[in-house]
Amino acid sequence: MDYLVxxxxxxxxxxxxxxxxxxxxxxxxxxxxxxxxxxxxxxxRPPLQPGEWRTLGxxxxxDEAQLxxxxxxxxLRVWRTDEVTPLSPHPNDPAGETEQAATPTxxxxxxxxxxxxxxxxxxxxxxxxxxxxxxREADRARQLAEEGHLLRLWxxxxxxxxxxxxxxLDTTEMEGIxxxxxxxxxxxxxxxxLAPHPSDPARTSG
Numbered sequence: 001m002d003y004l005v006x007x008x009x010x011x012x013x014x015x016x017x018x019x020x021x022x023x024x025x026x027x028x029x030x031x032x033x034x035x036x037x038x039x040x041x042x043x044x045r046p047p048l049q050p051g052e053w054r055t056l057g058x059x060x061x062x063d064e065a066q067l068x069x070x071x072x073x074x075x076l077r078v079w080r081t082d083e084v085t086p087l088s089p090h091p092n093d094p095a096g097e098t099e100q101a102a103t104p105t106x107x108x109x110x111x112x113x114x115x116x117x118x119x120x121x122x123x124x125x126x127x128x129x130x131x132x133x134x135x136r137e138a139d140r141a142r143q144l145a146e147e148g149h150l151l152r153l154w155x156x157x158x159x160x161x162x163x164x165x166x167x168x169l170d171t172t173e174m175e176g177i178x179x180x181x182x183x184x185x186x187x188x189x190x191x192x193x194l195a196p197h198p199s200d201p202a203r204t205s206g
Contacts, residue, residue, distance in 0.1 A: 003059045008054045030074055044196070067084065085157070113168060113193055
């Protein structure tokens with residue numbers, strides 16, 4: 001099972017630069033180990049305010065108990081709080097058909113974005129309209145995957161919620177991609193631009 005983990009680090013006042021460097025070096029080394037073991041899939045940096053130290057991680061584990069052990073094993077955990085979101089399979093996930101990991105094509109242009117979706121169907125909408133729009137959404141998801149824009153899609157906890165990992169040249173293109181979705185008129189969206197993380201397994205995978 002996949003999990004999205006928001007990891008926020010607070011270094012105690014008075015901690016020496018040497019101590020911070022030591023922990024960060026050990027964290028990077030252990031991240032490589034977790035990636036080799038298949039537990040750490042991706043790492044990103046979301047937009048940060050000055051002084052913030054926050055990372056988004058995509059992890060794989062058999063269950064939350066195993067994930068807890070993985071997170072506890074990371075050196076930065078001594079200064080860190082983690083917020084875990086379980087991710088369930090989505091029927092339109094490209095990985096369900098291609099068996100790909102959440103790893104971008106090496107050399108592919110553009111930046112990555114995480115978008116959380118909430119679908120709210122207007123009251124009184126005929127079931128046949130819902131079914132037809134849902135079918136067109138699945139077709140569009142396949143097309144976006146073929147174009148290299150949709151990398152992964154998961155179901156989030158809660159009714160009608162999903163999370164997508166996208167690639168686009170910029171925010172303007174990303175907005176156009178979302179507007180092209182057949183379900184767009186029924187969606188509430190929250191998009192997070194992602195910056196590369198130096199320990200992201202995708203940076204070193206072949």
